[in-house]
Amino acid sequence: MAGWERKQTDVEKGIVIPDDWPGYPLDLFTFPEHYSEDLDCVYIPHGVIMDRIERLARNIMDDLGDHDIVVLCVLKGGYQFCADLVDCIKVLCCNSNKTLPMRVDFIRLKSYLNDQSTEDLHIEGAENLSALSGKNVLIVEAIVDTGKTMKALLDHVEAFKPKMIKVAGLLVKRVASKTGYLPDYVGFEISNRFVVGYALDYNEYFRDLNHICVISDSGKQKYKI
Template sequence: MDDRRTDQAVEIADDWAGYALELFTYPDHYHGDVESVYIPHGVIMNRIECLARDILDDLGHDNLMVLCVLKGGYKFCADLVDSVKAQSRSFDHPITTRVEFIRLKSYLNDCSTEDLHIIGPEDLSMLTGKAIVDTGRTMKMLLQHVEKFQPRTVRVASLLLKRIPGGAMTLPDYIGFIIPNRFVVGYALDYNEYFRDLNHICVISETGKLKYKL
């Protein structure tokens, strides 16, 4: 991945096993269900602060609408918006932010945005927030949808970009971490609706996959 956006991201090596679980606290009911803490919550928050600073450098002159991709992206979007707002208070004119929520199902080619109303798009920058990008299908569909509103600027922020063969051809504009092709959960990323309550991003164990298999 030879691109300015990936150069600015934190890249995690394929052989990184993660931190030992005993170094962290996590819900007891997930004991044995995760292998390791892959990205600690504090590291996530630090990286989000850096992304917020980059976003303000690029878009700080505009009002900002943030489209949060549910469900996995809600924690990332909430923390990212909080950091953008906090850092913008040092401006002479703090930016105005507005958050809307969007559901995307790439496998159904469905985009549920019936309640999305955008006023004055020509005066608005749009930032879409996703927790993770792998194949890039949902991101492509999302961009096709929001471009219909003709905003001044459209940017995509993703906390994670998964490094997989034949991965996303179009990269997010802001990337938190580039990770190997491992099944990660936590920080609102789920496995069959479990693990969203983990603060850290963890690698799910085979025991966890079997336990919560549908």
């Protein structure tokens, strides 16, 4: 796509979307009418998301094929990415000489208030992670910004002594306060803008958008708590 960069020498960053990327005008796409005044632009169209996820699935198959894995989906924002990633892996398993038996489990993290990440991290479902002991774990998260939340989750999961942990992140933000943490599989590296859609929310709204969009200031005020 015009204006986007795929760094062949630094592929772990995924597709790098520059800070000056304006996104696409809303009138080029379809989306729920009730959000017509609440969005600035379509940042990443749904079709591009799906193409990138297919590539991530191939990379995961290349690395982890013929191993049993537990896919740990981080809710709520990661449910759509996880479902589509698992579907892509299942298709590859049917058309490849490799196989990747998967179990899927879920954990919920909550650290945002409105559009700000807070230090108050809530982990729900943590009591069920004893089943990860000795297993190969693939954590699937929709977005990583500072990396603090993911590092806290990794510390928590490591306490259950899994055999291996890998992380797939659809979006990684470029933020000044970043810890330096980067997932093993990255879909897109994006600027520090608050994005919604594709199950990413703002106070539980916008999960029903297919595209990843930038929320407008009026949208933030409308759904602020």
